[in-house]
Amino acid sequence: MNLNCIIIDDEPLALELLQSYVEKTSFLNLCGTYPNAIQAMKDMAGKEPVHILFLDIQMPGIDGLEFSRLIDSYTRIVFTTAFDRYAVDSYKVNALDYLLKPISYSSFLQAVNKAVHWFELHEKPKPIEAENTQPNPEYIFVKSDYKLIQIPLNNILYIEGLKDYVKIHLEDGQKPILSLLSMKSMEERLPANQFIRVHRSFIVQKNKIKVIDRGRIVFNKEYIPVSESYKQELFAYINEHSIQ
Numbered sequence: 498m499n500l501n502c503i504i505i506d507d508e509p510l511a512l513e514l515l516q517s518y519v520e521k522t523s524f525l526n527l528c529g530t531y532p533n534a535i536q537a538m539k540d541m542a543g544k545e546p547v548h549i550l551f552l553d554i555q556m557p558g559i560d561g562l563e564f565s566r567l568i569d570s571y572t573r574i575v576f577t578t579a580f581d582r583y584a585v586d587s588y589k590v591n592a593l594d595y596l597l598k599p600i601s602y603s604s605f606l607q608a609v610n611k612a613v614h615w616f617e618l619h620e621k622p623k624p625i626e627a628e629n630t631q632p633n634p635e636y637i638f639v640k641s642d643y644k645l646i647q648i649p650l651n652n653i654l655y656i657e658g659l660k661d662y663v664k665i666h667l668e669d670g671q672k673p674i675l676s677l678l679s680m681k682s683m684e685e686r687l688p689a690n691q692f693i694r695v696h697r698s699f700i701v702q703k704n705k706i707k708v709i710d711r712g713r714i715v716f717n718k719e720y721i722p723v724s725e726s727y728k729q730e731l732f733a734y735i736n737e738h739s740i741q
Contacts, residue, residue, distance in 0.1 A: 515605070521602075538567070662678070
């Protein structure tokens with residue numbers, strides 16, 4: 498898919514470099530370059546939707562973090578900065594990525610590929626019938642130790658992938674259940690509005706997430722890693738339920 502993008506940076510050399518990267522990336526359409534956020538804001542009003550905004554953080558007038566809170570939530574933000582101390586703040590405003598200058602083309606491309614992945618997921622049409630007429634199941638049955646075991650979905654904290662098996666971790670100190678299933682088949686059986694994949698080896702129940710410590714989900718004494726490819730979807734969910 499083709500994505501519209503805008504670059505805002507008060508450093509001419511940085512702006513020119515990003516412009517050259519956009520121009521040699523076939524699926525990107527450059528809609529404008531700006532030395533400050535105020536000028537960009539005037540031009541963005543009433544124009545085509547912007548998919549990706551490459552945004553410097555330290556700028557005169559309105560800085561990048563302030564400006565990111567003013568734009569449409571549809572636009573994915575890629576922060577570009579020479580300072581790594583803003584990384585935590587970038588996640589608070591749901592940034593897609595955070596690129597440190599000098600920016601290489603490979604890191605630039607990784608960021609735009611994340612945007613492509615995000616828009617493909619969020620613009621994929623949802624099956625209306627399944628969404629509107631089928632309630633979430635209350636439980637699933639899995640095979641374990643030659644038995645068929647019923648597991649209430651509300652009791653599941655998270656699912657861990659172990660090669661050919663999955664390990665289903667339950668609440669209240671209950672013993673985990675091992676089953677000969679793949680993570681893919683497990684993910685397909687779980688309701689997407691209740692569970693979220695955060696790593697190739699972990700699926701967690703959304704409403705059981707109580708603590709996130711340095712990018713990891715904490716369940717009791719267990720720390721669940723969140724990989725880069727799933728981080729955007731997780732933080733989008735967290736931001737929907739956060740008080741800014």
